[in-house]
Amino acid sequence: MIRVLTVVSVIGWFVLSEVGAAYPEPYRPTDDRQVLQRLSFKASDPVARELDTLRTDLRRNPRNLESAVKLATRYIEQGRSEGDPRFLGQAQAVLSPWWNEPTPPPAALLLRATIRQSAHEFNEALADLDNVLAVQPTNAQAWLTKASILQVQARYDDARRACQRLARLAASHVLLGCLGDIAGVTGQSAKGLASLRAVLSDPGLSGRGRIWIATILAETAARTGAIREAEQYFTEAFKVGVTDHYLLGAYADFLLDQRRYQDVIFLLQSETRADGLLLRLARAEQALKLATFQNHTADLAARFYAGRDRGTATHVREEARFTLTLQHDAQRALPLAQANWKVQREPADARILLESALAAKNQPAAQPVLDWMKAHRVEDVHLHQLARQFQETRF
Amino acid sequence: MRILFVIVWLLLTVPAWAHKPSDSYLSLSVQNSHVEGQWDIALRDLADAIGLDSDGNGQLTWGEVRNKHGEIRVYALSRLVLSADQQACTTRVLEQLIDHHTDGAYSVLRFQANCGEPIERLTVDYRLLFDLDAQHKGLLRLTRGGHTSTAIFSRESTARQFSIAEQSRWEEANQFIREGIWHIWLGFDHVLFLLVLLLPAVLVRAEGRWHAADHFSSACWNVVSIVTAFTVAHSLTLSLAALDIVRLPSRFVESTIAASVVLAGIGNVYPMMMMSRRWMVAFGFGLMHGFGFAAVLTDLGLQHDSLLLSLVSFNVGVELGQLALVAAFLPIAYLLRRSWSYPKLVLTGGSLAVIAIALIWFTERAFDLQIVSN
Numbered sequence: 178m179i180r181v182l183t184v185v186s187v188i189g190w191f192v193l194s195e196v197g198a199a200y201p202e203p204y205r206p207t208d209d210r211q212v213l214q215r216l217s218f219k220a221s222d223p224v225a226r227e228l229d230t231l232r233t234d235l236r237r238n239p240r241n242l243e244s245a246v247k248l249a250t251r252y253i254e255q256g257r258s259e260g261d262p263r264f265l266g267q268a269q270a271v272l273s274p275w276w277n278e279p280t281p282p283p284a285a286l287l288l289r290a291t292i293r294q295s296a297h298e299f300n301e302a303l304a305d306l307d308n309v310l311a312v313q314p315t316n317a318q319a320w321l322t323k324a325s326i327l328q329v330q331a332r333y334d335d336a337r338r339a340c341q342r343l344a345r346l347a348a349s350h351v352l353l354g355c356l357g358d359i360a361g362v363t364g365q366s367a368k369g370l371a372s373l374r375a376v377l378s379d380p381g382l383s384g385r386g387r388i389w390i391a392t393i394l395a396e397t398a399a400r401t402g403a404i405r406e407a408e409q410y411f412t413e414a415f416k417v418g419v420t421d422h423y424l425l426g427a428y429a430d431f432l433l434d435q436r437r438y439q440d441v442i443f444l445l446q447s448e449t450r451a452d453g454l455l456l457r458l459a460r461a462e463q464a465l466k467l468a469t470f471q472n473h474t475a476d477l478a479a480r481f482y483a484g485r486d487r488g489t490a491t492h493v494r495e496e497a498r499f500t501l502t503l504q505h506d507a508q509r510a511l512p513l514a515q516a517n518w519k520v521q522r523e524p525a526d527a528r529i530l531l532e533s534a535l536a537a538k539n540q541p542a543a544q545p546v547l548d549w550m551k552a553h554r555v556e557d558v559h560l561h562q563l564a565r566q567f568q569e570t571r572f
Numbered sequence: 573m574r575i576l577f578v579i580v581w582l583l584l585t586v587p588a589w590a591h592k593p594s595d596s597y598l599s600l601s602v603q604n605s606h607v608e609g610q611w612d613i614a615l616r617d618l619a620d621a622i623g624l625d626s627d628g629n630g631q632l633t634w635g636e637v638r639n640k641h642g643e644i645r646v647y648a649l650s651r652l653v654l655s656a657d658q659q660a661c662t663t664r665v666l667e668q669l670i671d672h673h674t675d676g677a678y679s680v681l682r683f684q685a686n687c688g689e690p691i692e693r694l695t696v697d698y699r700l701l702f703d704l705d706a707q708h709k710g711l712l713r714l715t716r717g718g719h720t721s722t723a724i725f726s727r728e729s730t731a732r733q734f735s736i737a738e739q740s741r742w743e744e745a746n747q748f749i750r751e752g753i754w755h756i757w758l759g760f761d762h763v764l765f766l767l768v769l770l771l772p773a774v775l776v777r778a779e780g781r782w783h784a785a786d787h788f789s790s791a792c793w794n795v796v797s798i799v800t801a802f803t804v805a806h807s808l809t810l811s812l813a814a815l816d817i818v819r820l821p822s823r824f825v826e827s828t829i830a831a832s833v834v835l836a837g838i839g840n841v842y843p844m845m846m847m848s849r850r851w852m853v854a855f856g857f858g859l860m861h862g863f864g865f866a867a868v869l870t871d872l873g874l875q876h877d878s879l880l881l882s883l884v885s886f887n888v889g890v891e892l893g894q895l896a897l898v899a900a901f902l903p904i905a906y907l908l909r910r911s912w913s914y915p916k917l918v919l920t921g922g923s924l925a926v927i928a929i930a931l932i933w934f935t936e937r938a939f940d941l942q943i944v945s946n
Contacts, residue, residue, distance in 0.1 A: 201672040202671070203610075203612075203669035203680040203682075204669055204670060204671070205667075205669050205670070206634035206670055208634060209633060209634050209635030209638065210632060210633055210634070210635060211634045212631045212632070212633050213615060213632050213633065213634055213637060213677040214615040214616060214619075214631070214676050214677040215630060215631055215632075216616065216619055216625055216630045216631065217616075218630055219625075219628055219629055220625065220628025220629075220630075221628060221631035223628075262593040262707070263593055263594050263616070263617075263705060263707075264591065265593070265707060266593050266594060266705035266706050266707030266708055267704060267705050269705075269706035269707060270702070270703060270704050270706040271707055273703075276706070296707075296891075331857075380876040381782065408871065416580075436674060468922060476674065479674045480592065480674045480675070483592055483595070483673065483674045484592045486595075486597050486711055487592060487593070487709045487711060487724065488709075488724055489593075518822070
């Protein structure tokens with residue numbers, strides 16, 4: 178026994194000392210060819226050239242609103258497709274001549290609303306959008322962005338009204354997507370699915386528009402328990418052939434719910450840069466007991482820690498999920514999930530709060546979500562299963 | 573076209589997921605009239621600001637970074653102004669290294685800022701990248717005299733002022749006192765040496781046997797003489813070593829300290845050897861323990877202007893820690909001295925155990941071996 182303990186402690190010591198040695202210390206590389214950092218693009222990439230041209234235009238005339246809006250828009254799109262918040266900061270810097278003005282021009286306001294939305298400053302973003310709409314009541318983008326923020330805040334009636342304003346301003350699939358997404362959560366999934374199926378059957382719908390509609394269909398179907406149908410819509414979305422972080426995350430969640438861990442790893446193994454995707458990858462690795470799980474968990478913990486260091490918190494939903502499912506720390510996950518619920522109220526936010534409350538054996542903490550489910554007749558098999566567990570368990 | 577534009581943005585409700593936005597990490601350590609600094613700036617940010625990818629292949633190599641060291645230095649220094657009492661300090665980059673944070677590789681600039689006069693009020697004016705990335709933040713860690721404060725620079729708050737002079741002397745002394753206390757408590761070799769010497773203090777040796785001391789005063793006198801001898805000796809050598817007058821190789825010092833514990837233990841098991849001269853043993857080996865303390869003090873980082881203050885405070889800490897130990901030991905030992913177990917179990921048994929431990933230390937230190945993993 179003692180010998181075993183000694184062997185274990187010696188091995189443990191060696192392992193620990195190895196870990197210690199791996200901690201970063203500033204160093205001077207010895208090889209000039211050593212690659213230190215991969216950048217978003219090569220100099221010859223069309224995106225890089227386009228950004229370069231726009232930047233040169235703006236440098237010549239920094240207060241030209243049109244050039245600034247073009248460049249900021251391009252940055253935001255780039256941030257969206259790479260999932261990289263740096264581009265949002267760059268967009269904001271481009272807009273800085275108008276950012277702090279009492280009444281910025283509508284084009285700058287709309288971009289400011291989008292950047293604020295990404296930083297989860299939803300009320301400030303809504304105020305900006307209302308100011309845009311006061312001047313330009315037919316601005317479709319403003320109505321759509323407003324609807325999506327209201328939906329995240331669970332203000333479904335207001336969101337529906339915002340969607341309806343799109344009727345004569347944009348193509349029909351924009352209106353139907355906007356309404357269908359809300360219908361799918363609020364007890365009208367059959368109606369939502371029917372209208373969106375028709376939209377998707379239109380061969381004219383392509384690109385990101387098609388991904389958007391197919392993803393709404395897939396998530397709505399998955400929430401109603403129609404697994405096979407959901408799988409079909411996800412396949413439709415991937416067929417478009419454009420990388421979309423939201424789609425990857427939604428499909429990974431779907432696969433995790435089906436315990437198809439190997440498929441998650443196949444889907445996400447090269448997506449370690451985005452916290453949200455790395456989180457799902459690590460969950461699958463944990464279930465399969467893979468060695469990479471340890472590294473990925475440590476990496477995620479360091480990223481959340483670094484995020485807190487700078488004093489901003491936009492990944493609270495992810496952090497709550499990380500703390501509960503990967504670290505099994507319900508006591509710490511619950512306050513995170515509660516803080517997140519104050520800001521965002523989507524089915525995923527409801528789910529992490531119910532799961533944390535259940536694991537922490539704290540029924541009152543779950544009450545706001547149970548009320549929300551009842552008030553809006555929320556359709557979601559996982560949420561209803563969790564709610565039943567609360568009724569069956571006595572704390 | 574307009575409709576496509578509308579769609580592209582809808583899914584922006586997803587937070588930008590990839591790691592965190594741009595941050596730089598600035599550490600400043602204030603030392604009298606100059607500031608030692610380290611500044612970690614993301615290579616991706618530097619690439620955006622001054623262009624590092626010379627061959628345009630989308631990958632930054634060490635060669636490309638190294639070739640731009642001049643430009644990196646000029647760019648960074650133009651965006652950080654340190655000033656002491658309204659007077660700008662002159663900053664000089666000492667070396668440029670590489671480090672990896674959670675979101676990629678960083679260029680590490682080590683620098684020194686000279687402010688001429690002793691710094692009483694340090695102003696840090698930080699303007700890195702705000703013109704390019706409005707969400708960039710600078711995370712500052714400022715240390716002075718063992719006291720650390722942090723601050724976050726953002727586009728809305730680019731300058732911060734820190735007062736250095738007030739309190740810092742007292743804080744520094746405080747810090748060294750605390751270090752001294754901790755060192756004597758955690759450095760088991762010193763504690764054991766002292767305890768082994770003190771164990772027989774409550775006893776009297778007569779006719780080849782141990783007897784309990786009759787009076788508290790005689791036990792107390794024994795303790796005081798041993799502790800004083802030890803204190804005088806180690807204070808002496810601690811000062812000599814800290815002031816760099818005498819220097820001994822650390823392996824020799826550490827081995828001798830371990831040997832002193834062994835010998836002190838043997839002295840208890842075979843009391844004939846050093847009966848009434850225990851205070852001399854305490855003094856002789858105390859000299860060596862002083863060199864051991866000095867090594868710790870040097871590791872804590874001594875500054876020239878406050879050398880004496882640190883030295884005295886550290887020594888005060890050591891004595892306070894020692895006094896606390898003695899205060900805990902003496903009453904217990906005095907109460908237990910009449911029980912049969914004290915001479916046999918505590919004195920002889922305890923000394924034998926200490927000899928065993930100290931022998932392991934001695935072998936490890938003298939022959940540079942690792943016997944017990946620690």
